[in-house]
Amino acid sequence: MGWLSDIGDAVSSAASAVGDAVEGAANTVIDGVEDVVDGVVDTVQDGIGSATDWLCKHGGVVGCAVGNFFGGVLDGVLQGFQDLLNDYFNILRDVFGIVGSLLRLDFPGVLKGLGDLFISIFDFGIDFVRMATGGYIVGGIVKKFKRSALIRFVDRLVTERFGDDPDRLAEVRSKIGLDGGRFGFQLPAEHRVCVMDSEDVDLWRMHEDEELDLYAMAGLLSFDSFALGSDHPNTVVKSVGDDGTDNWWPVTRWTISKYLESNGEAKRLRVYAMSHRVAVERQALTSRKLDEIGVILDWNDGDEFDGFRAETTQEIAGIEYDFPSGQLETLLGQPEYDRPPGVNCTLVALAGFKLDNFGRVAGRDIRECEDFPDDCSTPNRTDRCCNTIDWRRSSGVIYRDVYPEYIFKYVLAHEIGHYLGLCHCEHDGFQNVMFRPDILDFFDVGLLSFYWDSEPHFSLKDGKNAWRFIVDQLLPCLIDEEEVSIPADVESRVVSSRNSCAVVREPAERTNERRKLPRVS
Numbered sequence: 001m002g003w004l005s006d007i008g009d010a011v012s013s014a015a016s017a018v019g020d021a022v023e024g025a026a027n028t029v030i031d032g033v034e035d036v037v038d039g040v041v042d043t044v045q046d047g048i049g050s051a052t053d054w055l056c057k058h059g060g061v062v063g064c065a066v067g068n069f070f071g072g073v074l075d076g077v078l079q080g081f082q083d084l085l086n087d088y089f090n091i092l093r094d095v096f097g098i099v100g101s102l103l104r105l106d107f108p109g110v111l112k113g114l115g116d117l118f119i120s121i122f123d124f125g126i127d128f129v130r131m132a133t134g135g136y137i138v139g140g141i142v143k144k145f146k147r148s149a150l151i152r153f154v155d156r157l158v159t160e161r162f163g164d165d166p167d168r169l170a171e172v173r174s175k176i177g178l179d180g181g182r183f184g185f186q187l188p189a190e191h192r193v194c195v196m197d198s199e200d201v202d203l204w205r206m207h208e209d210e211e212l213d214l215y216a217m218a219g220l221l222s223f224d225s226f227a228l229g230s231d232h233p234n235t236v237v238k239s240v241g242d243d244g245t246d247n248w249w250p251v252t253r254w255t256i257s258k259y260l261e262s263n264g265e266a267k268r269l270r271v272y273a274m275s276h277r278v279a280v281e282r283q284a285l286t287s288r289k290l291d292e293i294g295v296i297l298d299w300n301d302g303d304e305f306d307g308f309r310a311e312t313t314q315e316i317a318g319i320e321y322d323f324p325s326g327q328l329e330t331l332l333g334q335p336e337y338d339r340p341p342g343v344n345c346t347l348v349a350l351a352g353f354k355l356d357n358f359g360r361v362a363g364r365d366i367r368e369c370e371d372f373p374d375d376c377s378t379p380n381r382t383d384r385c386c387n388t389i390d391w392r393r394s395s396g397v398i399y400r401d402v403y404p405e406y407i408f409k410y411v412l413a414h415e416i417g418h419y420l421g422l423c424h425c426e427h428d429g430f431q432n433v434m435f436r437p438d439i440l441d442f443f444d445v446g447l448l449s450f451y452w453d454s455e456p457h458f459s460l461k462d463g464k465n466a467w468r469f470i471v472d473q474l475l476p477c478l479i480d481e482e483e484v485s486i487p488a489d490v491e492s493r494v495v496s497s498r499n500s501c502a503v504v505r506e507p508a509e510r511t512n513e514r515r516k517l518p519r520v521s
Contacts, residue, residue, distance in 0.1 A: 052071035363389065420474075
């Protein structure tokens, strides 16, 4: 039956090549146009934001109110226009994705594409109604007034914290844009997409043991599984050339078949947890969400014009494919991650394959709700949350891609919210980025905010509590590290943004044996 299998692989490979060409060409054009639209709209919105911030600083209460109102109207109209265009682009992507899946004989992909198409059309309808009834305008105005209130709060907070030292206060105010420039806590961020290389990981054995399905992960016809991609909806499989670089053309069923038949000897493959386009979309969305609480994420690979940028990856061992998230601190403590314990002023965000949950933060001691202590070290919190730096552990976040992305694309923003001091407590409705399913209240009055907010948001209360955490727990990121008191009972190194920005762009050398991680006590 070997020759029949070869014929089937050849036919499937030819069809998939056509499917990849159609879908790839369409996505290239759509992505390019969308990047231009987003770039123009974002630039105009930044200009409006700068103007309203200036009015609030120099125009008094009346000038600030007028600026926020009219700036909010313009910002809301632009946001509605941008969202409708993005919905339209998503519909086009879904249509071409269905065509590509059909040609690749990827029937689960066809069903997933139909589901995505339905969601995109539904989202377009909702956004159209919101635009037609003024919801976007209301949302733009609310956003401007919320931002002004947050800036005033941060102004008072840093004045109270550093008022006894005018030079230090001036330094901090300048660093976070209170005296000019863009307001916000500058947070360098490294996004690393996990990848497995068949030279170091026995992917053929994992496929044989049904830990994964290489055909399905490549979006090809598979007789081994039939899933809608709930575990890995946007994975990418690439064949590797003799020079060690990924081949630009998509992998075929024939290539994967030969790799499997030879027990990994005939071909070399790499499997990525997430496509580059999806990774960039997650980063751009997360940047927009964190900007709501005055945090400016500076991603290592950028979050626009993704077709012209490289992608930072993190090679992992097979044991880390289905990863127990409770061991994230141990993983980040390994040399290739360069994450010393204590304060890190550069965020590391890993896009993983499979987790025992949707995402996790490392290096934070979180006590909330009923466990909220009376003596939390961060003063004046208003959310029954005590989130502090765990000085013994390495910090960072990990998340995975989950279908449907319409619901789960906010996981990265959620985990970074934990990284910046936020908790689940008092976030009962799914209008909150920080909600948790087991405390979800479908009758929460805050759900009405979806009329003017087109997606989950961080509240003004979130912003205030995040800044309380930043000023108290991330003090080394605001002032010189030499002047920060480290807990006497902890032997750890405080790292500032000046010396914690190393990016692992080349995978560390690995052995072919699967590595077991020690348990975290």
